[in-house]
Amino acid sequence: MYMMDLTASKFKEIKSSVDTVLLPIGMIEMHGPHCSLGTDVWIPREFVRRLDQRIGDRVLMAPEVAYGHSWGLAPFEGTIDISAEAFSQYVYEIGKEFHRNGFEQIVLFNGHGGNIPSLTTVAEKLADLGMKVLTINWWVDYREQILEITKGPGHGGEDETSLILAIDEKLADPSLAGDHQVNMNPKIKYEKSGKVLFKDGYLGNAGAATAEKGERLYEMMLELVLSDIEDLWRVAYESVN
Template identity: 35%
Template sequence: MAINGKWRYEDLTWPEMNDAVEAGLIPVLPVGTMEQHGPHLPVKMDRWTATEVAKTAAEQHQDRLLLMPAVAYGYTTHVMDFPGSVTIHHETFIRYIVDILKSLAYHGFSRIIVINGHGSNIPPLDLACRRANLETDANVALASWWDLTVADPEFMKTWRESEIPGGCAHSGEAETSLALHLDKSLIQMDKALKEDIKFHEHSSPYHWVDLWSAGPVSVTSWTSEYTDSGICGDAVLATPE
């Protein structure tokens, strides 16, 4: 149940925190970053999308979930070649997340969910969640918002128009569609474009990327080495639906 009608962690008083623990509520922590998302999307995308997914879940399941304030900055060193990107050293980022999770566990929350919105956050977040699981009595689950869609096998069939792989890699059809759905006034679709990831031109069976699929070989370098605009995919096909 919501605590006195409240389902946001930051709105509770300290006595209400004890009530939330006793009720078995699960804190949901959105984690994003600030980085370029092409000429058409705002730099807040990864924090924004993770927060909105977590917020929607918490609002719909107030009897089970408690929305945490989002972590706005993450590990995005490889995108620092585009203005607006802000990165946190991976060790600092891991320690920061671990401290948040340990704090929640210390106060008695036994289950915690981390919702991620940025691909390069995944390795450090995985390590942070593992540490929290091993060093506290809490169970911490980690998921990136796009991975949650696999729970519905029909989801991809009903909306995707861009090519696989690559059409939904970064700032492409998927992220742009979600942004249009959330607040189309912030999206500059007149600047949206389709840009294929440069290394895809080699048609390697080992090295290719997309939000929902990736080749067995990963090579992460400066973003400007494989995109001129900051877009990896087809933003033109995006719709709010």
């Protein structure tokens, strides 16, 4: 169920049967010349829509966090970069408030790579409050399975672009992109190194993306996400028994 649809009295009522909240987290940033600036928001939002159809009676779907940290893409037009410190504290405060409101489990459903270090810290701090925390970074967690469908993944690459096309083909145009690969060690950082790594604001074979591939990715990953959430519930159940 969507939190924004609830009245305060309904919210209070559902807490007697729902103890898990899912927080979608994204980013507004450059995704090449071919993909929406909101790609990292659109994809978690679509997962939430599909998850709500399957487990909406057991999970509260919280409003999304649309802005995150993107040091590497900050030099590009359209990127709204929030400092790691401010972003981390903000998400932590949201999680803390859900805990104060009685939620014992939280799923941090992340759509952006630059958020990962911050969310690792947030998860640990929320766990210290007593919450059970599941963090999902779909392109990392399910990479092996993704490569069975899209061979050219990357920021704004074949996987992300396909997922966007499956939502709405007006949000991406793969004909504007090709296959951008850079022989650069991403662990090395220097001022505006993202301009070199991503060149035109993307990485991977975006030109090979299709809506059909995106739909296959959603169908495949939805089952993996559900399995991860079931694991979260299993841990929560075992901890009280």
